[in-house]
Amino acid sequence: DVKVTQSSRYLVKRTGEKVFLECVQDMDHENMFWYRQDPGLGLRLIYFSYDVKMKEKGDIPEGYSVSREKKERFSLILESASTNQTSMYLCASTTDRRVNEQFFGPGTRLTVL
């Protein structure tokens, strides 16, 4: 089975802090994704990566950056956390760009105070 893990299930940070969310997948998938999920808004794509050191902006990249130094690991960075970034963050991966069936991690619920 594909396994996607995220470093924290729950995280509480203060406004202005730099926040790192880590995602690791164990199936050698080329493509990895970061979404945020908010009630009533569904999932919105922040960034994705189709190869090591490659990244592309999704629909809502403002206030976020990403890093992909190794194929299995995709990090989401909040340079200066703000309260409006309080959300559930979901990581996903896929090996098939054409169909794009994605496998999700358990999510990180981030609260910014």
Add this chain to the structure above:
Amino acid sequence: AQSVTQLGSHVSVSEGALVLLRCNYSSSVPPYLFWYVQYPNQGLQLLLKYTSAATLVKGINGFEAEFKKSETSFHLTKPSAHMSDAAEYFCAVRGDAYSGAGSYQLTFGKGTKLSVIP
């Protein structure tokens, strides 16, 4: 641009009753369609997918969905609801939104929360 509309943000059914969750999509190319389920405080799990083979797709936990091109729909059904089906369900389409590097974007609906009444 592709889009997904899920009718009803909350649906309640009695245990043993039919579950029907509605999904309509728009896409300028033949779509691939997915239903995902999310249990509380968990990630999304794939229920089933349509990738241009049989129009009636069977998934896990007794769910199925039918692709109807003329109605641009992909509704999710289950004949008899179980308490364990209480969760949030997301419909997604892989359509014509191209994200670059050979990758097509998945667009998700806003989700439908299913409650099952004993």
